[in-house]
Amino acid sequence: MEPDHSGALKILYEVFPDIKIVGNEKTALFIKGFYGIPDENIMIVGDGDVLELGKHRIRFYLTPMVH
Secondary structure (H helix, E strand, C coil): CCHHHCCCHHHHHHHCCCCCEEECHHHHHHHHHHHCCCHHHEEECCCCCEEEECCEEEECCCCCCCC
């Protein structure tokens, strides 16, 4: 999570206060620190976790330093 790529998160949270932001533990720390978004709006996932979205599934892979 890089601040120059995520600056809209604060505005999105203000407009959509029930938003869920998905990321790993490190991402959650940055989001809380930079934008003050509370824990209940952040879903922490780990390497290999799967998020079920009904018809679709998203599997997460930790890939540090990919830019």
